[in-house]
Amino acid sequence: MNDFEFQTATTVDEAVSLLAAKGNRARVLTGGTDLIVQLRENLREADLVVDVKKIPELMQYSLTEKGLRLGAGVPCYRIYGDEAICKAYPGLVDSARIIGGWQIQSRASIGGNLCNSSPAADSIPTLIAYDVICHIAGPEGRRTVPVAEFCTAPGQNVLKRGELLTELEFPAAARHSGGAYLRFIPRNEMDIAVVGAGAWVQLDARGEKIERARLALAAVAPTPLFLSDASAALAGKPATEATFKEAAAAASAIAKPINDKRGTVEYRKHLAGVLIERSLVGAVRRARGEKWDPHL
Amino acid sequence: MVRKTHVATTINGEPVEFLCEARQSLLEVLRETLGLTGSKEGCNNGNCGACTVLLDGQPVDSCLVLAVEVEGAQITTIEGLSKDSHLHPIQQCFLEDAALQCGICTPGFIMSAKALLDRDPNPSEHAIRFQLAGNLCRCTGYDKIIRAVQDSAKRMAGQK
Numbered sequence: 001m002n003d004f005e006f007q008t009a010t011t012v013d014e015a016v017s018l019l020a021a022k023g024n025r026a027r028v029l030t031g032g033t034d035l036i037v038q039l040r041e042n043l044r045e046a047d048l049v050v051d052v053k054k055i056p057e058l059m060q061y062s063l064t065e066k067g068l069r070l071g072a073g074v075p076c077y078r079i080y081g082d083e084a085i086c087k088a089y090p091g092l093v094d095s096a097r098i099i100g101g102w103q104i105q106s107r108a109s110i111g112g113n114l115c116n117s118s119p120a121a122d123s124i125p126t127l128i129a130y131d132v133i134c135h136i137a138g139p140e141g142r143r144t145v146p147v148a149e150f151c152t153a154p155g156q157n158v159l160k161r162g163e164l165l166t167e168l169e170f171p172a173a174a175r176h177s178g179g180a181y182l183r184f185i186p187r188n189e190m191d192i193a194v195v196g197a198g199a200w201v202q203l204d205a206r207g208e209k210i211e212r213a214r215l216a217l218a219a220v221a222p223t224p225l226f227l228s229d230a231s232a233a234l235a236g237k238p239a240t241e242a243t244f245k246e247a248a249a250a251a252s253a254i255a256k257p258i259n260d261k262r263g264t265v266e267y268r269k270h271l272a273g274v275l276i277e278r279s280l281v282g283a284v285r286r287a288r289g290e291k292w293d294p295h296l
Numbered sequence: 297m298v299r300k301t302h303v304a305t306t307i308n309g310e311p312v313e314f315l316c317e318a319r320q321s322l323l324e325v326l327r328e329t330l331g332l333t334g335s336k337e338g339c340n341n342g343n344c345g346a347c348t349v350l351l352d353g354q355p356v357d358s359c360l361v362l363a364v365e366v367e368g369a370q371i372t373t374i375e376g377l378s379k380d381s382h383l384h385p386i387q388q389c390f391l392e393d394a395a396l397q398c399g400i401c402t403p404g405f406i407m408s409a410k411a412l413l414d415r416d417p418n419p420s421e422h423a424i425r426f427q428l429a430g431n432l433c434r435c436t437g438y439d440k441i442i443r444a445v446q447d448s449a450k451r452m453a454g455q456k
Contacts, residue, residue, distance in 0.1 A: 003298050006318035006364050029362070036321070036360050037341045049318065051365060077354060101430020102408065103345055106354035107361070189429035190343070295426075 001040045008051045012137045012166055015052050020139045020162025022048045028164060030058075030073040031107030033100060034116040057166055058111070063088060068170035072111025077102075079110070089170060090286055091130065091179025091198060094294050095123040098183065101190050111165050117151045117223070124151065124224035125198030126181045128216035129283075130170050138163035148216075151223040176203040178286030182279045182294050183218070184271050193219045194263045197251070197275035199283040203239060207288040210234045215247060215280070219262075220255035220272050227254055227276075239284045247280055248273035305366045307332070308376030316363040323347045323358040326373060334374035334403050338432070345431035348404035349373045355411040357430075374403035377410065385455065386410055386448040395444035397435035405431045409445045418449055 009015035019026045025047040029035055038044040052058050058073035063084050070079070076096035079085055086093050092110070099108050099122050113123040114134070124147070132147040139162040147168070151157050159165065179200040185191035196218035202211045213234035215227040230250035237243040257268035285292040300315040307330070316325050323340075326332040326349070338346035340359045347358040350372040377384035383391070386406050396402045405428065412419055412427045419427070424445050425438075433441060 001319040003317055003319050006301065006362065029365075031360075032362065032365075033342055033357075033360050036362065039319070040341070049362075051362075053365075100342065101345065102411070102427050103348055103355050103357045103430045104342060104360075106351070106356045189426065 002042075002045065004039070004046045005048045006051065007048065008054050010054045012055055012057055012164065015050055015055060015164050016137055016139060016162050018048065018050050019164060023161045026050060028052055028115065030109045030112040031075060031104075033104045033108040034112065034118075052164065061085075065172060067172040068092075068168075070110060070168040070170065072115075072165045072167055073109045074111075075107055075109050076105035080105075088173040089130065089179065090292075091126045091181045091200065091283070092123075092170070094181035095126040095198075098122055098189065111168060114147070114150060114168070115157060115159065115165055117153075117155050117157045119151075119154050119222055119224060120193045120196065120219035121224060122181070122183055122193060122196055122218065125196050125216035125218045126179065127168065127198075128224060128226045129179055129181075129198035129200035129214045131200070131214055132171075133169040134165055135167040135169060136163050137166050142166075144169075148226040154222055174202060176205060176207060176287050177201065178203075178283045178288070180279045180282030180286060180292065180294060182275050182282065184275060192262065195219050195255075195257075195268050195271040195275055197272065197279045199276065199279040201234070201239070201280070201283045201287050203284065203287045208239060210237050210239050210243065210284075213247075213280075213283075215251065215276055217251060217255060217272055217276070220257040220268055225254065227251060230254065230276075244277045244280045244284075248277035251276035301364050303364060303367050305369050305371060307371045308373060314363070318362065318364050320363045321359050322349070322351075322361040322363045322366055322371075325363040326358060332373050332375050336400050336403055338400060338404075343432065344401070344404070345408065346401050346404040348407040348431065350407060350411060353411070353414070355408050355430075372407070372410075374407060377406065384410070385451040386413070386445070389444045389448040389451060390441075393440055393444040393447055395436060395440040401431060401433045401435075405433065405441055409448060412445070413449055413452060417453060419445075421446070 027046040029051045058071045061070045079096040127147040134145045181198045183193040183196035198216045201213045252273035255272040282292045336346040338344035342360045
């Protein structure tokens, strides 16, 4: 690994000025589970690495009736270790529990997973399904970006010179709503998604009709995909198998995957449908207050 | 001459200070600067878990931690488990159950197993397999490792 300068920032302003001074030669370090590998394998270069884990704002979260404000550096294990988050945002927990193994989850953050901007990232379909707002600090001040617009290409995103993702804002977990994330890999744990699918639904009070839904896919396009038309088409439909099958067909149609060692185009398009249907079933069951385990 | 950073940390209960370059991993410093060669380098990219140590009680791949990050931290390595030349019950059970062959993955498995049993003294087989998924073994086929962790749980419960 090439040598670099290492700085620990203790405030957002300090991190922003350090990052702005070095531009694209600076990298943000949270868990390091992507960054350290990329630096070691010369996939990314850095003259400066800024550790942001001593910035309180990035390492805190708060769950209130207004929603979840999740600091961008909070590691996965703290998310699934919080019973209130498990209850309110089970789809987020589905993702946090399968990003790498336990050792990775001790360090890796959802914010870091988003900023790494892999097309196959396990947290991003979930963030899109929950309609998360990204809070960004930079030399020009603060701004927000809807998560569906955050990634722009494989490994690239909307962050500009000197900008830092500080927080992810989840809307309030309303009654009769639920989310779920599923991915397919050839083994049980510790692999990169062949396809990943996130779903969120808001049902009517009787739990029979879908009022609103949001669906998203990973590893079927250059960026994680928000299925806007398929999501809108679910509004007003009964929460039944026929409806889920329609969404599955729409997901297969919209998926634009590549052929690679993890799967062919045809295989991934089929999987996109299967996983959207199953994650939708999971989201609906959770919205009804039923238990649903993605691993069974 | 690359500038080195001074780091003060605690390893296996003892205060430790060292100098390192920013690019050096915790694994590299443990093994090459501090002579703690129990933690093994397998893949050096976070897949195999052979370098697992506990960082403030959490299992981490020490190849994916920069040594400069551990200022003020509490680190436990495999060297910290035995007491007064008595093996830790998990080490003893790995031996008795023949849960190793070449031994490269063993320190990592034992550290992950310790982290698991510290939190869940009586884990199900499913929980053991899920929580140890970040540790790879190419010799045993895993069944003996799972049995050793189950036996460790029983032995540690009996000692309380």
